[in-house]
Amino acid sequence: MMDVIAVILLFCGLFFFTGGAVGIIRFPDFYSRLHPAGKLDTAGLLMAMAGMALHTIHDLSMSSLFTGFKILLIVVFVFITSPTATHAIIDAGVRAGLRPWTKKEKEEHP
Amino acid sequence: MADHEQGNQSKDPLQPLVGPATSAYLQIKKIFQLFLLPVFITFFILFGIWLLLSGRFDLFHISLGVISCMIISFYSCDLLFSQPVNRRIPLVWFRFIKYIPWLLYQIFLANIHVMRLVLHPQMMELIDPKIITFKSRLKSDMSLVTFANSITLTPGTITVYVSVYGDFRVHIIDQASGQALPGEMEERIARAFGE
Amino acid sequence: MNSIFLYASIYLCLVMAFSLYRAVAGPTVLDRLIGVNAIGSKTTALLVLIGLMYKRVDMFVDIALAYAMLNFIAVLAASRYFQKKKGLYDEADRR
Numbered sequence: 001m002m003d004v005i006a007v008i009l010l011f012c013g014l015f016f017f018t019g020g021a022v023g024i025i026r027f028p029d030f031y032s033r034l035h036p037a038g039k040l041d042t043a044g045l046l047m048a049m050a051g052m053a054l055h056t057i058h059d060l061s062m063s064s065l066f067t068g069f070k071i072l073l074i075v076v077f078v079f080i081t082s083p084t085a086t087h088a089i090i091d092a093g094v095r096a097g098l099r100p101w102t103k104k105e106k107e108e109h110p
Numbered sequence: 111m112a113d114h115e116q117g118n119q120s121k122d123p124l125q126p127l128v129g130p131a132t133s134a135y136l137q138i139k140k141i142f143q144l145f146l147l148p149v150f151i152t153f154f155i156l157f158g159i160w161l162l163l164s165g166r167f168d169l170f171h172i173s174l175g176v177i178s179c180m181i182i183s184f185y186s187c188d189l190l191f192s193q194p195v196n197r198r199i200p201l202v203w204f205r206f207i208k209y210i211p212w213l214l215y216q217i218f219l220a221n222i223h224v225m226r227l228v229l230h231p232q233m234m235e236l237i238d239p240k241i242i243t244f245k246s247r248l249k250s251d252m253s254l255v256t257f258a259n260s261i262t263l264t265p266g267t268i269t270v271y272v273s274v275y276g277d278f279r280v281h282i283i284d285q286a287s288g289q290a291l292p293g294e295m296e297e298r299i300a301r302a303f304g305e
Numbered sequence: 306m307n308s309i310f311l312y313a314s315i316y317l318c319l320v321m322a323f324s325l326y327r328a329v330a331g332p333t334v335l336d337r338l339i340g341v342n343a344i345g346s347k348t349t350a351l352l353v354l355i356g357l358m359y360k361r362v363d364m365f366v367d368i369a370l371a372y373a374m375l376n377f378i379a380v381l382a383a384s385r386y387f388q389k390k391k392g393l394y395d396e397a398d399r400r
Contacts, residue, residue, distance in 0.1 A: 007309060014316060016221065017347060021323035023228040024343060030335055031268075032239045033327070035283050036228055037339045039265040041346045043221045048350045055306075056362055063363060066165050070366045071353060073162065074373055078346065081377040083262035083269075085342060088381050090268055090281065092388035093335050100281065102240055163367075 006055040013048025016040050029101035030093055038086035042078060049075045152183040152190050205302040206256075212298060216264055224265040227284065238284050246276040246296055253303040260295055307358060314354045321347050334387050338380060345376030 023036025049071050057068035160175040161167075230236055248254050254276065258269040261280060271279040321344050328340030349369050356365025 003306065010309075010313060013350070014313060014320075016225070017317065017320050017350075019225045019228050020343060021320045023224070024324055024327045024339060026228065027237075028234070029239075030333060030339070031281055032237065032283055033336065033339055034268055035224060035265055037343045038268070039217075039263065040221060040224060040228075041343055042263070043217060043265075045346055045350055049353065052350075052353050052357060055357065063165070066162070067363045067366055069162065070370065071362075074349065074353075074366070074370050077370070077373055078349070079263070080259075081373070082346070083259040085377055085380045085384075086262055086268060087258075088384040089335055089338055089342070090270055092384040094270055095388045096335075100239055100241060102238075163370075165363075 002054060002058045006051040006058075009047050009051030009054065013044045013046070013051060016044030016047060020044060031090065031100045034086055034090055038082055042082045045078055046075050148187040148190065149183050152187040153179050155190075156183055202303060205304075209298055209302045213260055213263070216295070220264040220266055223286070224283070236284060239281065241270060241279055241281050243277065243279050246278055248276055248296065248300060248303075250303060253299055256303075257296060257299050260299070264295075310354050310358050314351055314358070317347055317351050317354065321351075335384070338383055338387070342376065342380050345372070345379070349373045349376070 017040075020036045020040035023040060024033050027033045027036065053068040053071040056071065057064050156179040157175060160179060161172075164171050164175065227236060246254070246257065248257055251274075254272060254274075258272050258278070261267050261269045261278075266283050266286075268281045269278060270281050271277075324340050324343040324347070326340075328337050328344065331337040331340060349372055352365050352369040352372060353362065356362040356369075359365075
């Protein structure tokens with residue numbers, strides 16, 4: 001029963017990872033590519049790691065509980081650092097003077 | 111929760127040694143609050159992480175952990191606590207933990223929205239990226255950082271720039287994700303940090 | 306159970322190949338940085354999956370944690386380095 005939930009969570013995570021990769025390829029410019037890259041990946045990591053932690057702790061021994069907790073610690077760490085990395089990249093783009101892609105600009109020179 | 115104990119101890123053991131209102135007592139208390147208390151709190155946080163990551167409880171590993179955590183917390187406690195420690199920190203942590211499930215639910219909803227946008231065949235007509243600005247009423251550094259990171263974590267919005275006075279520049283990907291921006295999230299953060 | 310983890314990690318490698326396209330063919334340096342960051346966050350999940358396959362999760366979790374930290378520091382350092390360069394906009398124009 002627990003394994004079924006773990007596999008479902010893992011597949012949800014893989015689905016979000018796929019969305020992130022497709023979004024990175026399809027979106028038109030650098031600013032909008034950051035939206036799927038930074039955060040669909042974070043959500044996918046949360047779900048995949050939750051599934052794997054659930055599969056790890058299912059025999060309920062002391063060391064496996066520790067390992068599951070460490071997997072969740074990775075998720076907490078990524079949730080703190082991922083916005084910071086995204087912000088660093090977008091700040092570099094703004095300071096280098098990259099203009100964001102908008103709809104009007106596209107109509108001017110197609 | 112270690113900081114709560116330390117906060118209580120700062121008053122009790124010093125009172126019988128020196129009189130309650132003498133200048134020496136106040137000076138010792140000031141030194142304690144400014145320097146010793148942040149060192150202790152940082153030491154307990156770091157030592158908890160050490161125990162969690164090492165997972166071995168024999169004498170050798172624990173003494174290594176105590177020595178290295180002491181050195182690190184002595185030299186770099188001012189990175190974690192840039193302002194003097196006050197009594198309200200456990201309360202703020204408790205209310206902040208109550209804020210997290212709502213944030214996770216919001217992240218989930220917004221992720222579904224961006225997934226629909228990514229996999230939509232006519233994506234180019236749907237998206238409308240632009241940069242909006244607004245002014246927030248949050249004051250302290252910690253709440254501003256939490257608000258900016260929460261904005262960046264909910265997909266569809268990325269914080270470009272935050273000033274100390276609360277001016278935000280946010281890049282949004284379409285109209286729907288930018289509509290509800292300075293609303294409920296700011297209110298909940300203000301409630302969590304007591305502003 | 307083991308074969309599910311095997312197919313999941315193969316699929317994850319396939320998704321990483323998609324991100325590698327953006328890392329190779331991105332118009333500006335920062336696009337490449339986004340691709341590298343996406344590959345790094347997928348590798349963290351892949352390392353834990355490998356640990357589950359070999360039944361040594363307790364060892365691979367530490368490697369995954371160190372990899373997540375290294376990925377974060379690499380992205381931060383690279384973006385701080387490239388923000389001094391004024392030529393990024395020309396590179397996007399030349400496309």
